Amino acid sequence: MRRKGMALTAALLLAALVLGGCERGPRFVKRADFEEANRIVLTFAGPVDASWAADKAHFTVNEKPDPDILLDIESVRLEADGTRLTITMADPLNQEQPHQVVVKDIVANGKPLGSTAVIAARSYFGHLFAIFLGALIIQNFVFSKYLGLCVFFGTSQKKSTAVGMGITFTFVIVFASLMSWFLYQFVLKPYRLDYLQIIVFIGLVSLTVQAVDTILRKINPALFKAFGVYLVLVIANCIVIAVPLILADNEYNMFESLMLALGAGLGFLLALFLMSSVRERLEFANVPVSYRGLPIAFIVAGLFALSFMGFSGMSIF
């Protein structure tokens, strides 16, 4: 039921984005937008009374999934022309979530116009892009979440190996994530088998790898020769099992899942490429004997992790 609701919301948001201003019937509150971290700006079709807007009891704000939890409003300010109204919240808003603003007993030109509710949400494509970029850079699975390290250190010695591994991995993870999303939403959840998710997901990943192996061998032997060796390694990578688990925890829909999987795969490719570029040069460096091999690679990865911390807290859209 809730999934249906979410899909519907998503579809509505998408429709609202495509159709632009074409909404159902005329509305007095034309739109609600996020501004900065803790503000919502309402735009009215005509000027409203300043005395009505001065009372903040006329407004309530809540996150759309939790209508019971009303957020604290710090102040309400009406601009001189009377059509733009800024609601400042006491705490920063979680703008990933759509917010509902209920406006009560609107008074314009002395006439009461009743109550209405508007939704403030970020554009859906922006939301998808934010998920993608988050998995790719801001929360890079290797440098910010510390997953998939065994394979990461194992295959980052040469650039060609690194790129081959990255591409194979991206391909498998997108495929496996979409399948496990489907299985989770349509089989595990309806039959209340969530507790089997670990077994099902790891089985699915192994199956995907086996299937890709067999299909590639038949269809494109040249490609198999280039990438076949990496396929076995994919199973040993924790990212490939972490992504389906994250998808299930966050209740992502299909597009969000696709974006997260794509971001995770390409993020791994990016990390491998960066690391292999450094390690190729390390071959010629004079490293202390005890640090040769893995230890120095860990130090380099630590430096990368430090620099990737610079992306933390970055938000786009």
Add this chain to the structure above:
Amino acid sequence: MPATTKTNFQLVVNGLLNENPIFRLALSMCPAVGISTTVANGLLLGVAVLFVQVFSSCTISLIKDHIHPRIRIPTYTLTIATWVTVIDLVLAAYLPVAYKAMGIFVRLIVAFAIITMRLEVFACRNTVTASFWDGVGMGFGFMFGMVTLGAVREVLGMGTFLGYDLMGFRPLLFFVLPAAGFFLVGFMMAVFNYVETVYRRRAKRGA
């Protein structure tokens, strides 16, 4: 590799030192870097891994004669996944706060290379008793690594040990940062390498 000739005690020591999963075999690095920020975290994940390793080793060595060689890897994976599910549900039910602190890592034990590797290298060729002790050794070796890392990071980063205030101030906040995990693991590996070279040199001189 034929069945092992080591005694049970040797098996445990082997897992703790000679083939320490973190510092010597360099397997299961993700948790070593990711959640070794406190001793408690390291200890808890260590217990979880110990449990999964011992039970999976015993299960596989019990049924090793009935597994067809071609499907042995999927069998290992599913066995591990079953035991991980068990420990995951147990921890979520009885230690919800600590479980939350470890996040997704408990469920990721299923992808830890060390467990699969021990099943492939050891449990499928040895008796249940030997596999049990090998599992205990590997589990304690992992726990030892996690606790060492956790102790260094907690003492240096937050000035506490197992939550008790030791120093009254925070010496190097840097060690709490996740990136410090990479540096510390690299440094510890170098120390283990150094000890090994010194040891070998001495052994050569003695011979």
